[in-house]
Amino acid sequence: MASFVLTVLVLIGGNSNLLAASCVPELIFTDKTLIGLLTVETQTLYDDVLPGSEFYGNASFTLINGCDITTVVSDPYNLTQGPQPCSLNTLNDQWSVVNPPITYRLLAAGFSNISTNFNSLDFSGLEELSEEGKIEDRLIATHYDSSTNALHAFFLDIPSLEEFPEDEDTSRMKLIKTSSAKNLGQDYIGTTTSVTTTCVSATQSCGLHNYTEGLSSIQYNCSSLFSGTLNKIPGNGIDKMSGWNTSFYHNDNGTPRAISVNSQFNPFTYNVTGLINSYDMADLLNYGDPQAIDGSLVDAGDEDIAFALSCETTVYSVNYSMVSGNISHFNATPASGQEAAIIKAPLQVGLGSYVLFQQASLGVLLTSGTVAEAMGLAFSQVGLAYAGGAYTATPGSWGRLRWDEEITRIPKAPYILLIVLCFLYAGLVFFFTIAACVANRQRKVAETQALLVDRLVLG
Ligand SMILES: *[C@@H]1O[C@H](CO)[C@@H](O)[C@H](O)[C@H]1NC(C)=O
Ligand SMILES: *[C@@H]1O[C@H](CO)[C@@H](O)[C@H](O)[C@H]1NC(C)=O
Ligand SMILES: *[C@@H]1O[C@H](CO)[C@@H](O)[C@H](O)[C@H]1NC(C)=O
Ligand SMILES: *[C@@H]1O[C@H](CO)[C@@H](O)[C@H](O)[C@H]1NC(C)=O
Ligand SMILES: *[C@@H]1O[C@H](CO)[C@@H](O)[C@H](O)[C@H]1NC(C)=O
Ligand SMILES: *[C@@H]1O[C@H](CO)[C@@H](O)[C@H](O)[C@H]1NC(C)=O
Ligand SMILES: *[C@@H]1O[C@H](CO)[C@@H](O)[C@H](O)[C@H]1NC(C)=O
Ligand SMILES: *[C@@H]1O[C@H](CO)[C@@H](O)[C@H](O)[C@H]1NC(C)=O
Ligand SMILES: *[C@@H]1O[C@H](CO)[C@@H](O)[C@H](O)[C@H]1NC(C)=O
Numbered sequence: 001m002a003s004f005v006l007t008v009l010v011l012i013g014g015n016s017n018l019l020a021a022s023c024v025p026e027l028i029f030t031d032k033t034l035i036g037l038l039t040v041e042t043q044t045l046y047d048d049v050l051p052g053s054e055f056y057g058n059a060s061f062t063l064i065n066g067c068d069i070t071t072v073v074s075d076p077y078n079l080t081q082g083p084q085p086c087s088l089n090t091l092n093d094q095w096s097v098v099n100p101p102i103t104y105r106l107l108a109a110g111f112s113n114i115s116t117n118f119n120s121l122d123f124s125g126l127e128e129l130s131e132e133g134k135i136e137d138r139l140i141a142t143h144y145d146s147s148t149n150a151l152h153a154f155f156l157d158i159p160s161l162e163e164f165p166e167d168e169d170t171s172r173m174k175l176i177k178t179s180s181a182k183n184l185g186q187d188y189i190g191t192t193t194s195v196t197t198t199c200v201s202a203t204q205s206c207g208l209h210n211y212t213e214g215l216s217s218i219q220y221n222c223s224s225l226f227s228g229t230l231n232k233i234p235g236n237g238i239d240k241m242s243g244w245n246t247s248f249y250h251n252d253n254g255t256p257r258a259i260s261v262n263s264q265f266n267p268f269t270y271n272v273t274g275l276i277n278s279y280d281m282a283d284l285l286n287y288g289d290p291q292a293i294d295g296s297l298v299d300a301g302d303e304d305i306a307f308a309l310s311c312e313t314t315v316y317s318v319n320y321s322m323v324s325g326n327i328s329h330f331n332a333t334p335a336s337g338q339e340a341a342i343i344k345a346p347l348q349v350g351l352g353s354y355v356l357f358q359q360a361s362l363g364v365l366l367t368s369g370t371v372a373e374a375m376g377l378a379f380s381q382v383g384l385a386y387a388g389g390a391y392t393a394t395p396g397s398w399g400r401l402r403w404d405e406e407i408t409r410i411p412k413a414p415y416i417l418l419i420v421l422c423f424l425y426a427g428l429v430f431f432f433t434i435a436a437c438v439a440n441r442q443r444k445v446a447e448t449q450a451l452l453v454d455r456l457v458l459g
Helices: 001-012 017-029 034-038 100-109 124-131 281-284 337-348 353-365 371-386 411-438 443-456
Strands: 039-045 061-063 088-091 096-099 137-145 150-157 181-202 219-221 227-229 243-251 255-258 267-274 305-323 326-334 391-392 398-409
Touching: 061 150, 100 124, 100 137, 100 371, 137 326, 137 371, 150 305, 150 371, 150 391, 181 337, 181 371, 227 281, 243 337, 243 353, 267 337, 267 353, 305 371, 326 371, 337 371, 353 371
Parallel strands: 061 181
Antiparallel strands: 039 398, 061 391, 088 096, 137 150, 150 181, 181 305, 181 398, 219 227, 243 255, 243 267, 267 305, 305 326
8 A cells, every 4th residue: 555655656746767666666675674574473364154064073972863861760779660771782681882892992092181272182193093993083081170170071073173284184174275374273162971070088988997907908888788898709790800899879868779770860979999909008108198198098908908989970961162172161061860871871880890990090009189089080081981882973063164374464553654754755756856847857956856766765
């Protein structure tokens, strides 16, 4: 604009093609002041918001067809009342999960706890495994909700999160290509299912105590419903293993009552007892582990550690938005009891105990958190993994493309100053032209004018 005005004024005022051709382009392209003003910055640009089906990946998770979430179990304590949650399969009286490969691939991918920048995760390894069919396209990720101080484990789609550093590999995305587009990715809104679990220590209330000579410390008695011997193989559960037992119950007016696998509580509650051989008590005390001091962990002899937990798990339906790989909204509302039953059932029949047991061993080793915290997160993650086959990936609700582009800018204030200077300059030229005319077209004056103008511009 300024150069246009300048050109016009110079053409009118100077009536000199020489001036227009030599001075104006120089002012624009070589003037040090102007070039010095230019700044190059990277800006994130967004395309229109479009329905999720227009995008790459399947950002939402919904229950598979055939999951009955309308029938209500009228008596949660009646062990034979149906319907059986769709996350379970019963073959020859043996329980297993529906679509086991999904569960085992989810476990193979590992659990992700990173919650503020999912794009910074290196997905290339996961992508490769996914293409080889070794893991799912989805991951069990964790979101920390600061308003409720809860950790939500939820299904997250890997392809939807992918970011392409350069615009070379955009064939899979319906992109408007721009020559300098970098970090191409998509922002989206999706629906998913999340699980939170809080556990508190029940070691003391279940009667576990330190090993002393002649007094076994591996008897527990949480209630008349849940008592036993920790190092014996429990009579219940699928993955029968010694050192681990659980009891799913509902607090019925102050009395714990055993609930059926089909029962539909959200939240649902259970107690856990564990006997772990990782560190012995002396080591924990050496580290000053508060759990060893306050009695959350007890010495079970033979370098074993024992504990009991009381846990509560809630299942949520979630709408969330992912902006630049960061979750910006996470609207979680409690799911129906019917849906919670789908997450609960595999855990309740004892599937996943080995994974949980392993997490418990790690939980004792971790000095940063407590076993109760570690196991809370583990129950959420393992619960989702074992119910994974009941959920299928579908397109997100909305999305938009996002990319970075380098933008050349002239800051406003110097730019305006420049325009003012241009006008002054043009006025000067005009003045000299008039002066030249008045001076009776004397050749000498015209030459002086050209010189002066050149000096003004270039000097
Ligand atoms: C999304 O899901 C559909 C149907 O399940 C599947 O055919 C498609 O390949 C998936 N898309 C991606 C990018 O994974
Ligand atoms: C439990 O449910 C089954 C099937 O609905 C019914 O036949 C049975 O009588 C119930 N048992 C009790 C104790 O209510
Ligand atoms: C997971 O993230 C939460 C919240 O940021 C943090 O408190 C917790 O320690 C993390 N857990 C692990 C195992 O990194
Ligand atoms: C567990 O404790 C309750 C009372 O707190 C008692 O009635 C019951 O007999 C105990 N069970 C065992 C197996 O010791
Ligand atoms: C589980 O532990 C809690 C807390 O110690 C206790 O109130 C509850 O009765 C226990 N439930 C069972 C089934 O043992
Ligand atoms: C495991 O817990 C169940 C109750 O949930 C109980 O009946 C069983 O005796 C326990 N097994 C052992 C070995 O403690
Ligand atoms: C178990 O023993 C350790 C020391 O050996 C002690 O610090 C801790 O308080 C004891 N726990 C209980 C529940 O008595
Ligand atoms: C998610 O969004 C849908 C459609 O906008 C709405 O019907 C549903 O109630 C929302 N669910 C949650 C948990 O916010
Ligand atoms: C991610 O989003 C949250 C909530 O909107 C915000 O507080 C946080 O600063 C964001 N983090 C990054 C890295 O953008």
